Amino acid sequence: MRVVSGIQPTGNLHLGNYLGAIRNWVRLQDEVTAGGGESLFFLADLHALSQPHVPAELTASTYEMVAALVACGIDPERSILFNQAQVPAHAELQWLLSGTARMGWLNRMTQWKDKSGKNREGQSAALFTYPVLQAADVLLYQATHVPVGEDQKQHLELARDIAQKFNHDFGGGPNGGGTDIFVLPDPIVPADAARIMSLRDGSAKMSKSDPSDMSRINLTDDADTIMQKVRKAKSDAEPLPADPADLANRAEAANLVTIHAALAGQTTAEVLAQFAGQGFGAFKPALGELLVAKLAPINARFVELRRDTAALDAILRAGAERARALAAPTLARTYAALGLVR
Numbered sequence: 352m353r354v355v356s357g358i359q360p361t362g363n364l365h366l367g368n369y370l371g372a373i374r375n376w377v378r379l380q381d382e383v384t385a386g387g388g389e390s391l392f393f394l395a396d397l398h399a400l401s402q403p404h405v406p407a408e409l410t411a412s413t414y415e416m417v418a419a420l421v422a423c424g425i426d427p428e429r430s431i432l433f434n435q436a437q438v439p440a441h442a443e444l445q446w447l448l449s450g451t452a453r454m455g456w457l458n459r460m461t462q463w464k465d466k467s468g469k470n471r472e473g474q475s476a477a478l479f480t481y482p483v484l485q486a487a488d489v490l491l492y493q494a495t496h497v498p499v500g501e502d503q504k505q506h507l508e509l510a511r512d513i514a515q516k517f518n519h520d521f522g523g524g525p526n527g528g529g530t531d532i533f534v535l536p537d538p539i540v541p542a543d544a545a546r547i548m549s550l551r552d553g554s555a556k557m558s559k560s561d562p563s564d565m566s567r568i569n570l571t572d573d574a575d576t577i578m579q580k581v582r583k584a585k586s587d588a589e590p591l592p593a594d595p596a597d598l599a600n601r602a603e604a605a606n607l608v609t610i611h612a613a614l615a616g617q618t619t620a621e622v623l624a625q626f627a628g629q630g631f632g633a634f635k636p637a638l639g640e641l642l643v644a645k646l647a648p649i650n651a652r653f654v655e656l657r658r659d660t661a662a663l664d665a666i667l668r669a670g671a672e673r674a675r676a677l678a679a680p681t682l683a684r685t686y687a688a689l690g691l692v693r
C-alpha cells in the first residue's frame with residue numbers, strides 16, 4: 352500500500368479539508384505503518400501558482416500548513432511530509448505526461464469550469480493544466496491509494512486515464528515496451544464527510560477561496576470565533592427531524608448535522624435521535640461546543656509548532672530528500688519509455 356495525497360498551502364486548513372481529507376490521511380498513515388507500506392503527504396505549492404498569489408503569503412502559508420498537518424497527527428517520522436517545490440520530479444513528470452493528456456479531458460474538469468467561469472481566456476495556462484500536475488503527483492510514487500474529498504475525485508479519474516493511456520502507448524500495451532510504467536491509483540473518499548459545505552450557503556463547498564471567513568471554520572480559530580461562526584451559520588426555522596431523509600431539501604441543516612456526526616463519530620441518524628424536535632437554538636450551541644472540544648487540542652499544538660520555523664524547514668527538507676529518492680526510479684523509467692536520451 353502506498354498512500355499519496357496533497358493540499359494547497361493557500362489560506363488556512365479548514366474543517367472541510369480536515370473532515371474530508373486530513374483525518375483520512377492520519378488513519379491511513381497508521382494503517383500503512385502497521386502494514387509496512389509508505390505514506391507521502393505534500394503541500395501542493397506548485398499548484399498555488401495557478402491562481403494570482405502574493406509570494407510572501409505563499410511562504411507564510413507553507414509554514415502554517417506544515418505546522419497544521421503535524422498538529423492534526425501527521426508524523427514526519429512515519430510519513431514523508433514535503434512540499435512539491437523541493438522535489439523537481441513533480442514538474443518534470445508533468446511535462447512528460449503533457450504529451451499524453453488530451454485537451455478534451457482537461458476541458459471537462461468541473462474545477463476548471465467553475466474557477467474559470469466566463470473568463471476562460473484570461474486564466475493562467477497553469478489553471479488549465481493543473482490536473483496533469485496532480486496526475487504527476489500521484490503517478491510519480493506509484494500511489495495505490497489517494498485519500499481526498501469528493502471534489503477531487505474527478506482529478507483522480509483523470510490521473511487514471513493518463514496512466515492508462517501512457518501505459519498503453521509507451522508501457523505494457525500493444526505499442527509499448529512490454530511493462531506498465533504506472534500503477535492506477537484508487538481514490539479513498541470518506542463516507543461520512545466527503546463534502547462539507549459553506550456555513551453561509553449550503554449549496555457551495557466550504558473553501559479557503561470563499562471571501563467570507565464566516566463561511567468556514569479554520570483549524571486555527573479560537574473558541575470564541577468558533578462559537579460565533581456556528582451561531583451565525585445559516586440554518587432554518589424548522590425543528591430537526593427524526594428521519595435523515597427529511598433533511599433532503601434543507602441543505603444548511605443537513606450540513607450542520609453532517610459536521611456534528613463526523614466530529615462525534617456518529618451517523619446522522621444517531622445525531623437526529625438525540626436532537627429530533629429541537630430547533631437550532633439548542634443544536635447550535637451543542638455543535639459549537641463539540642467543535643471547540645475537538646479542535647482546541649489541534650489548535651494548541653499548531654500554535655506551539657508554528658513558533659519554530661527552523662524546525663518546520665528541517666521537516667520539509669528531510670521529507671523532500673526521501674521523496675526525491677522514491678521518485679527517481681519512476682521518473683527515469685518514464686524518460687526511457689519516451690525514448691529520451693539522458
Ligand code: TYM
Nearest residue numbers: 357358359367368371372395499500503545546547556557
Ligand atoms: P485542496 O487544497 O483544495 O483540498 C485538500 C483536501 O481537502 C478536501 N476538501 C474537502 N473535503 C470535503 N469538504 C470540503 N468542503 C473540502 N474542501 C477541500 C479536498 O478534496 C482535498 O482532498 N488539487 C488538490 C491538491 C492536490 C492533490 C494532489 C490531492 C494536488 N495534488 C494529488 C491529491 C493528490 C486541492 O486543491 O485540494
